[in-house]
Amino acid sequence: MKVVKLLILSGLSALAMGASHAADIRVGFGLDALTLDPGNHRSRETETIIRNMYDGLLTRDSKMQVVPELVTSWKQTDVTTYEFKLRPGVKFHSGDEMTSEDIKFTFDRLIKKDMIDGKSSPRAGLLGPLKEVVVVDKYTVLLKLEKPWAILPSMLPFQEVVSKAFVQKVGDKAMATQVNGTGPFKLVEWRRGDSITMERFAGYYGGSPAIPPVGPAKADRVIFKIIPENASRVAALLAGDVDIAAELPAHMIKQIESSRNAQVMKVRGTRSFFVALNNTKPPFNNPLIRRAANHALDKKLLLERVMQNAATPINGVLSPDAFGFEKDLPAYDYNPAKVKQLLTQAGFPNGIDVTLDVEGSFAEIAQAIGSVLTKSGIRTKVVVGEGTVLRNKWLQDKNKTGEMWLTSWGNGSLDPEDIFAPTLNTNDRGNSAGYSNLVVDGLLSAASTETNPTKRADLFSKAQRQVNADAPWIFLWVPEDIYGVSKRLKGWQPSADSRVNLHRAYIQ
Amino acid sequence: MNPGKLLERLLHLIPVMLGVSAIVFVMMLATPGDPVNIMLGEQQATPEQRQALRKDMGLDLPAPQRFVHFLQNAAVGNFGMSYFHRRPVIEVILERLPATIELTAASLFIGLVLAVPLGVLAAVRKNSWMDRLATVGSLLGISMPGFWFGLLLMLLFGVWMQVLPISGRSDLASQVPVVTQFLTVDALLAWNFTVLGSALRHLAMPALTLGLPMAAVLMRVTRASMLEVLQQDYVTFARAKGLTRRRVLFTHALKNALIPTVTMAALEVGSLLGGSMIVETVFGWPGLGRVVVESIFTRNYPLIQAAILLYALTYVLVNFMADLLYTQLNPRVRL
Numbered sequence: 001m002k003v004v005k006l007l008i009l010s011g012l013s014a015l016a017m018g019a020s021h022a023a024d025i026r027v028g029f030g031l032d033a034l035t036l037d038p039g040n041h042r043s044r045e046t047e048t049i050i051r052n053m054y055d056g057l058l059t060r061d062s063k064m065q066v067v068p069e070l071v072t073s074w075k076q077t078d079v080t081t082y083e084f085k086l087r088p089g090v091k092f093h094s095g096d097e098m099t100s101e102d103i104k105f106t107f108d109r110l111i112k113k114d115m116i117d118g119k120s121s122p123r124a125g126l127l128g129p130l131k132e133v134v135v136v137d138k139y140t141v142l143l144k145l146e147k148p149w150a151i152l153p154s155m156l157p158f159q160e161v162v163s164k165a166f167v168q169k170v171g172d173k174a175m176a177t178q179v180n181g182t183g184p185f186k187l188v189e190w191r192r193g194d195s196i197t198m199e200r201f202a203g204y205y206g207g208s209p210a211i212p213p214v215g216p217a218k219a220d221r222v223i224f225k226i227i228p229e230n231a232s233r234v235a236a237l238l239a240g241d242v243d244i245a246a247e248l249p250a251h252m253i254k255q256i257e258s259s260r261n262a263q264v265m266k267v268r269g270t271r272s273f274f275v276a277l278n279n280t281k282p283p284f285n286n287p288l289i290r291r292a293a294n295h296a297l298d299k300k301l302l303l304e305r306v307m308q309n310a311a312t313p314i315n316g317v318l319s320p321d322a323f324g325f326e327k328d329l330p331a332y333d334y335n336p337a338k339v340k341q342l343l344t345q346a347g348f349p350n351g352i353d354v355t356l357d358v359e360g361s362f363a364e365i366a367q368a369i370g371s372v373l374t375k376s377g378i379r380t381k382v383v384v385g386e387g388t389v390l391r392n393k394w395l396q397d398k399n400k401t402g403e404m405w406l407t408s409w410g411n412g413s414l415d416p417e418d419i420f421a422p423t424l425n426t427n428d429r430g431n432s433a434g435y436s437n438l439v440v441d442g443l444l445s446a447a448s449t450e451t452n453p454t455k456r457a458d459l460f461s462k463a464q465r466q467v468n469a470d471a472p473w474i475f476l477w478v479p480e481d482i483y484g485v486s487k488r489l490k491g492w493q494p495s496a497d498s499r500v501n502l503h504r505a506y507i508q
Numbered sequence: 509m510n511p512g513k514l515l516e517r518l519l520h521l522i523p524v525m526l527g528v529s530a531i532v533f534v535m536m537l538a539t540p541g542d543p544v545n546i547m548l549g550e551q552q553a554t555p556e557q558r559q560a561l562r563k564d565m566g567l568d569l570p571a572p573q574r575f576v577h578f579l580q581n582a583a584v585g586n587f588g589m590s591y592f593h594r595r596p597v598i599e600v601i602l603e604r605l606p607a608t609i610e611l612t613a614a615s616l617f618i619g620l621v622l623a624v625p626l627g628v629l630a631a632v633r634k635n636s637w638m639d640r641l642a643t644v645g646s647l648l649g650i651s652m653p654g655f656w657f658g659l660l661l662m663l664l665f666g667v668w669m670q671v672l673p674i675s676g677r678s679d680l681a682s683q684v685p686v687v688t689q690f691l692t693v694d695a696l697l698a699w700n701f702t703v704l705g706s707a708l709r710h711l712a713m714p715a716l717t718l719g720l721p722m723a724a725v726l727m728r729v730t731r732a733s734m735l736e737v738l739q740q741d742y743v744t745f746a747r748a749k750g751l752t753r754r755r756v757l758f759t760h761a762l763k764n765a766l767i768p769t770v771t772m773a774a775l776e777v778g779s780l781l782g783g784s785m786i787v788e789t790v791f792g793w794p795g796l797g798r799v800v801v802e803s804i805f806t807r808n809y810p811l812i813q814a815a816i817l818l819y820a821l822t823y824v825l826v827n828f829m830a831d832l833l834y835t836q837l838n839p840r841v842r843l
Contacts, residue, residue: 031802042551120561125552193799194607228792232792392542
């Protein structure tokens with residue numbers, strides 16, 4: 001009987017207790033890391049988590065400018081060579097100093113074949129034509145390219161530096177679960193699918209001087225809690241279980257703003273949304289009808305009601321934050337009369353019937369777009385499909401069968417090279433609309449080898465104007481990334497590249 | 509029970525496993541989507557890089573050869589490498605399986621503990637207010653979508669009352685040594701009640717979300733079966749003999765009434781394995797269901813293949829145990 005009483009009492013007291021430490025920052029995150037090896041995955045979410053424990057040569061500040069992190073400076077010595085000067089005195093969590101040997105090892109592991117446990121790194125493609133890394137001295141390396149690649153500095157923030165000695169000691173397999181980086185936090189525990197706990201690394205070199213304050217992390221510990229469901233993440237934020245709830249949909253903004261202990265923080269993302277129109281067959285092979293479709297969209301209404309004003313309208317493919325963004329692109333105004341006129345001119349006075357493909361998570365936006373278009377005579381039926389199947393249909397199939405596809409393309413480097421060419425160059429990997437304009441192809445090709453930034457921007461400007469006139473898509477917007485943040489959290493701002501770097505964050 | 513019979517039943521497993529493997533393999537072949545494209549996403553890759561990835565995934569071989577390799581490896585317990593985790597599939601699955609088993613076991617427990625007494629009570633006091641209430645309750649339980657029910661529980665206990673944690677398995681797991689990988693059991697073995705309390709608090713809402721609808725179904729079955737059994741001649745005879753109500757009920761009637769319940773429970777375990785995916789997503793429970801669905805979307809073939817084999821195996825074994833249980837409940841039933 002006494003044992004029973006003891007059990008009940010302990011149980012009750014245990015039920016009443018909480019769990020975390022006051023100076024911990026907890027992040028409600030949607031996906032677990034696939035692995036903790038910075039070189040062996042292709043997942044943005046995995047990188048976001050890893051980036052708190054591993055630093056890179058370069059990183060981005062809150063304005064998305066590329067700034068030095070583990071290097072003190074870099075310069076381009078010739079068309080295909082970049083020289084990087086490393087910061088001396090940077091320590092790995094194990095206490096070893098970082099030298100150019102570690103840089104060479106890191107990049108060899110990424111770009112050479114079969115370097116990770118007999119397999120190649122899936123991140124090789126992010127380094128483009130990078131051919132080799134040469135060690136000049138203890139703190140100087142050269143990165144050599146096969147051919148000129150203007151965006152190398154923009155792409156380097158995606159890679160993190162590993163310790164040669166550590167990888168050779170523990171082996172590639174162990175790199176999936178053990179961490180030895182130069183980042184502000186070191187790994188405490190990874191409970192798969194549940195949470196990743198990190199604690200402050202006292203020997204941190206301080207971080208990029210371009211992003212003050214410099215010094216060790218302010219928080220004692222950071223815990224990434226894996227909460228896949230949006231509603232659950234918001235519930236956790238409102239209950240005080242997490243301090244940051246990442247990646248929330250627009251319709252939850254009101255709920256968070258009306259709470260006492262949390263607020264909404266937004267940042268313009270790097271993903272451009274558009275409705276790809278099938279330029280290869282009727283009806284959208286006719287430019288008049290494509291322009292009509294753009295005039296039929298009441299963008300202002302959609303932005304207000306469906307996107308809760310958490311998106312920036314665009315008239316082309318580039319985000320306003322991207323290099324070479326042309327701000328004077330003419331907008332297609334909402335004009336039902338003009339739609340009717342254009343459709344009649346094209347031979348369809350009674351309007352047209354089309355289908356709009358979309359994947360599940362954007363079905364509501366598609367429904368809204370469909371109903372607005374229908375009002376102007378472009379009668380739209382929305383068909384929801386699975387993401388991969390739709391990508392196959394629109395990007396792999398030689399004979400494009402669809403009519404419209406609500407989709408997007410990301411531009412994490414914020415450079416047109418990564419979005420303009422893939423989506424609008426003839427037959428390129430992301431050209432879902434089947435758009436083909438040799439003038440645009442020529443401009444983009446010239447821009448990819450042009451080293452003078454002003455000339456490059458001018459080439460992109462001309463290309464944007466041409467695309468705007470041709471209207472291969474219904475141009476939509478760049479949505480903002482929405483975060484719910486506890487009012488007690490200071491020193492943190494969301495970043496356009498979806499990073500959640502907690503180096504300078506703290507709880508008040 | 510005859511060891512020969514037992515062996516025979518276990519041997520039946522082999523064609524089932526082969527059949528399931530073949531069906532899953534063909535289904536995945538037929539589904540559009542290429543894991544290499546999914547992995548690379550929008551990023552550029554040279555044909556050499558694509559080919560290297562393809563080779564790493566074993567996709568450069570023709571389909572029949574891949575299937576044979578899979579069977580040969582599976583026979584010795586090697587299920588290949590997960591394309592996206594870049595680690596052995598068996599490792600990824602075994603990391604997440606205990607959490608799903610813990611959740612399934614807790615849900616089954618809640619389901620049976622609620623269903624059997626309530627079902628018996630409802631049958632014995634047929635048409636009373638108790639029976640009517642239980643009926644309404646069970647109809648609600650069957651009709652409510654689990655996803656919605658889970659969110660409601662989370663709102664009530666997690667956000668408004670703040671007595672239960674919103675998500676996850678526990679914040680304190682590192683404080684007890686890992687023995688069985690079932691946190692509740694390990695905490696008990698370590699006699700650490702703080703951790704046990706935390707584990708139970710985290711388990712409560714997910715287990716209720718899965719267990720209550722199951723209790724609803726099982727209650728209906730138990731009630732109907734009990735009603736039927738109570739009409740049987742041998743029950744009337746037992747009463748006529750002068751046995752107490754309790755004796756009649758529990759010694760004679762219940763054992764027979766439970767047979768349909770056991771059948772349903774075994775079938776429900778199958779749906780628990782599948783339904784756990786939704787609950788695991790809503791409550792951030794780190795189980796296998798979530799990994800499997802993520803793997804389906806990313807066409808992570810090795811993991812899907814291994815996980816479905818595992819589900820099939822579990823299903824067959826659970827139903828086999830149900831058959832064994834019948835022989836205990838009703839000696840006239842032969843295996």
